Amino acid sequence: MLTDILLILLKIVAVVLLFAMPIGSxxxxxxxxxxxxxxxxxxxxxxxxxxxxxxxxxxPLVGIPHFLADGLKMIFKEDAIPDGAxxxxxxxxxxxxxxxxxxxxxxxxFHDHYCTGEIVVQNYRDICVEGQTRNFFSIANLDAGxxxxxxxxxxxxxxxxxxxxxxxxxxxxxxxxxxxxxxISYEVSMALSVAGAILIYGTLNLNEMVVQQGHLIGGWLPxxxxxxxxxxxxIFLGAMMAETKRAPFDMPEGESEIVxxxxxxxxxxxxxxxxxxxYVATVFVGALIAxxxxxxxxxxxxxxxxxxxxxxxxxxxxxxxxxxxxxxxxAFSFKTIFILWLxxxxxxxxxxxxYDQVMNLGWKIFLxxxxxxxxxxxxxVAIL
Amino acid sequence: xxxxxxxxxxxxxxxxxxxAVLIAKNPINSAVMLVCSFFCLAGIYVMLSATFxxxxxxxxxxxxxxxxxxxxxxxxxxxxxEIEAPRLSIHQGIAILAGTGIFFxxxxxxxxxxxxxxxxxxDTMSDTFGTVEPIGDQLITSYVLPFEMAAILLxxxxxxxxxxxxxxx
Amino acid sequence: xxxxxxxxxxxxxASILGATVVALSVFFGPKNPNRWKKTVYESGSEPFGDSRxxxxxxxxMIAISFIMFDVEAxxxxxxxxxxxxxxxxxxxxxxxxxxxxxxxxxxxxxRGGLEWD
Numbered sequence: 001m002l003t004d005i006l007l008i009l010l011k012i013v014a015v016v017l018l019f020a021m022p023i024g025s026x027x028x029x030x031x032x033x034x035x036x037x038x039x040x041x042x043x044x045x046x047x048x049x050x051x052x053x054x055x056x057x058x059x060p061l062v063g064i065p066h067f068l069a070d071g072l073k074m075i076f077k078e079d080a081i082p083d084g085a086x087x088x089x090x091x092x093x094x095x096x097x098x099x100x101x102x103x104x105x106x107x108x109x110f111h112d113h114y115c116t117g118e119i120v121v122q123n124y125r126d127i128c129v130e131g132q133t134r135n136f137f138s139i140a141n142l143d144a145g146x147x148x149x150x151x152x153x154x155x156x157x158x159x160x161x162x163x164x165x166x167x168x169x170x171x172x173x174x175x176x177x178x179x180x181x182x183x184i185s186y187e188v189s190m191a192l193s194v195a196g197a198i199l200i201y202g203t204l205n206l207n208e209m210v211v212q213q214g215h216l217i218g219g220w221l222p223x224x225x226x227x228x229x230x231x232x233x234x235i236f237l238g239a240m241m242a243e244t245k246r247a248p249f250d251m252p253e254g255e256s257e258i259v260x261x262x263x264x265x266x267x268x269x270x271x272x273x274x275x276x277x278x279y280v281a282t283v284f285v286g287a288l289i290a291x292x293x294x295x296x297x298x299x300x301x302x303x304x305x306x307x308x309x310x311x312x313x314x315x316x317x318x319x320x321x322x323x324x325x326x327x328x329x330x331a332f333s334f335k336t337i338f339i340l341w342l343x344x345x346x347x348x349x350x351x352x353x354x355y356d357q358v359m360n361l362g363w364k365i366f367l368x369x370x371x372x373x374x375x376x377x378x379x380x381v382a383i384l
Numbered sequence: 385x386x387x388x389x390x391x392x393x394x395x396x397x398x399x400x401x402x403x404a405v406l407i408a409k410n411p412i413n414s415a416v417m418l419v420c421s422f423f424c425l426a427g428i429y430v431m432l433s434a435t436f437x438x439x440x441x442x443x444x445x446x447x448x449x450x451x452x453x454x455x456x457x458x459x460x461x462x463x464x465x466e467i468e469a470p471r472l473s474i475h476q477g478i479a480i481l482a483g484t485g486i487f488f489x490x491x492x493x494x495x496x497x498x499x500x501x502x503x504x505x506x507d508t509m510s511d512t513f514g515t516v517e518p519i520g521d522q523l524i525t526s527y528v529l530p531f532e533m534a535a536i537l538l539x540x541x542x543x544x545x546x547x548x549x550x551x552x553x
Numbered sequence: 554x555x556x557x558x559x560x561x562x563x564x565x566x567a568s569i570l571g572a573t574v575v576a577l578s579v580f581f582g583p584k585n586p587n588r589w590k591k592t593v594y595e596s597g598s599e600p601f602g603d604s605r606x607x608x609x610x611x612x613x614m615i616a617i618s619f620i621m622f623d624v625e626a627x628x629x630x631x632x633x634x635x636x637x638x639x640x641x642x643x644x645x646x647x648x649x650x651x652x653x654x655x656x657x658x659x660x661x662x663x664r665g666g667l668e669w670d
Contacts, residue, residue: 008559012566078582082593089412091579095571102567106560140559143515147439147630148560154447154623158416161454165412169593177458181612184451184619191626198633204516264594269578273571356669359615363667367622367658374629375651381637382644430557440627448623452616520631524639524646531646534628535653538621542657545617546666549610 011139015105023337024279025067031344034063039348077268082168085265089166094266094273097159100152101277101284107145108287109207111137111297111328119304119321121313124215126304137329138207145206146198149288150191153243156281157183160262163274167265175261179245182358186242189366193235196377197225197292210296214303219310222300225293231373233293235366240285242362244278247347249358286339294335297328390431397424411457415450422446434514614666625654
């Protein structure tokens with residue numbers, strides 16, 4: 001029992017502090033600043049140096065030291081609470097914003113359950129013989145994993161709404177309202193668009209979904225979510241971007257309209273925490289889309305004992321188990337970062353929407369489209 | 385043993401947060417306390433192996449209905465100093481009577497039920513009865529009519545909301 | 554059971570992490586507030602009027618439509634998990650359900666409940 005709990009703590013530290021947060025904050029820099037500077041044809045961050053480490057003192061390191069410097073700087077900034085603000089909520093709200101962004105990671109599988117025995121590949125599935133399967137690569141293997149994600153992302157509305165309310169400022173209040181109205185509007189299309197994928201996989205367990213995506217249609221085409229549910233992929237990507245308020249859906253914090261939206265009146269580490277939680281949520285979008293639509297940890301044709309081309313029991317190219325695990329975790333990270341990169345590219349490619357356009361897109365385009373997608377998928381699944 | 389401790393923690397949490405909902409002066413505080421109370425209830429559902437119910441509790445109550453409450457609170461925007469000191473009116477008297485009545489009805493029926501032989505022991509049910517799949521099976525087979533009635537109920541809800549809100553536009 | 558304990562642990566972990574990070578700046582940051590720092594930002598001019606604005610009813614409309622369609626999704630997800638087993642019958646059950654709600658969506662759309670002017 002105690003070892004189980006220690007294992008859980010280890011997994012939480014690994015996932016949250018070594019994966020989600022570093023990628024999240026690194027993306028703040030590389031994606032949001034360096035990538036933007038490249039798109040806008042300017043240099044971007046290149047001044048900070050890691051002079052305490054010998055040998056690195058003179059290298060700009062594509063600006064990576066900036067994110068360490070930023071984090072350190074935020075700690076030593078003054079925490080200004082405006083007059084008339086609700087001090088208690090002003091202090092609690094950053095933690096409320098960070099909470100859902102972190103606990104959502106609990107169900108993301110980084111790899112299939114670890115098999116202590118031998119692996120036999122049957123019908124594009126790893127089957128563990130003469131051994132147990134141990135859940136080493138996801139924090140919790142919930143049956144209702146996807147519903148858990150929806151439930152927690154529903155709760156993340158409060159961070160924004162109460163942050164806006166607690167600041168006692170007009171820009172903050174409008175930002176908080178806009179962001180909560182936008183989040184709830186897209187939550188519906190998010191759940192309904194992914195219902196088609198649930199229908200095909202017949203499960204809500206994210207790891208089982210990924211296992212099923214190892215199937216090859218006709219012996220060569222991986223049955224990834226994007227292949228069987230292309231429309232749902234785009235609706236889901238759009239809805240998730242609106243949910244995390246990424247540009248072009250960044251109405252709640254559109255600086256040319258309402259300054260910084262609901263966190264206008266937050267400074268120092270509180271501001272940093274709200275920003276960080278948005279970035280962690282953005283990384284989570286990448287991880288979730290990779291899990292549902294891009295095959296999660298699956299590498300095409302790679303199964304537990306090596307590469308198989310077609311439905312064969314023996315591997316065409318055998319690999320040791322640790323190499324398979326490393327390849328798969330690498331593939332999952334790559335897919336996550338790819339979706340992140342895509343989100344940052346979209347940010348600089350598309351102009352920001354008007355708020356009425358955001359609402360119309362959610363209710364009048366995404367919702368009917370996801371309903372139609374679900375009906376058509378259900379019909380096709382029923383007659384097949 | 386561990387189960388008892390978890391139950392006590394969640395039950396006390398649910399009761400404590402519910403009491404805080406009533407005591408809190410600021411309506412936003414009340415709303416957030418209610419959300420915390422829902423989380424405790426979800427914990428109790430998980431302990432009863434009703435995981436689907438637990439997730440739905442958070443998804444629908446904490447994530448949807450309480451958001452509406454927060455919107456309404458912001459819509460009305462009552463400040464602390466605008467709230468009048470409570471006076472015992474005839475409405476509150478009726479509310480207290482009705483509340484006490486409902487409490488005793490439920491308490492007595494639970495007491496009667498826990499003593500009766502019709503009670504199904506927990507261990508005669510399978511561990512997975514509260515997960516999503518059995519519920520989906522039941523919805524499609526035995527409870528098809530209620531399933532479709534739910535759609536009609538939701539339709540009535542939408543129509544009602546439009547009718548009420550449209551008067552004010 | 555261990556998976557649910559894991560969820561409980563990550564809930565506690567996230568709360569402690571959030572509280573710690575917020576507390577960092579409270580302990581390390583300087584404390585010298587003045588009148589201008591404590592004023593809310595309103596494009597550089599003096600704040601005027603009550604900052605707790607009254608809201609438009611359309612936010613309420615959005616929230617209530619959200620509840621309706623969210624509950625719809627909650628009904629459809631358990632259906633989607635098992636529907637493959639039931640073939641055309643399963644499809645028909647959901648088709649009726651979705652059609653009834655689509656009528657609701659069309660009605661709301663037609664009456665202008667989704668307009669954002």
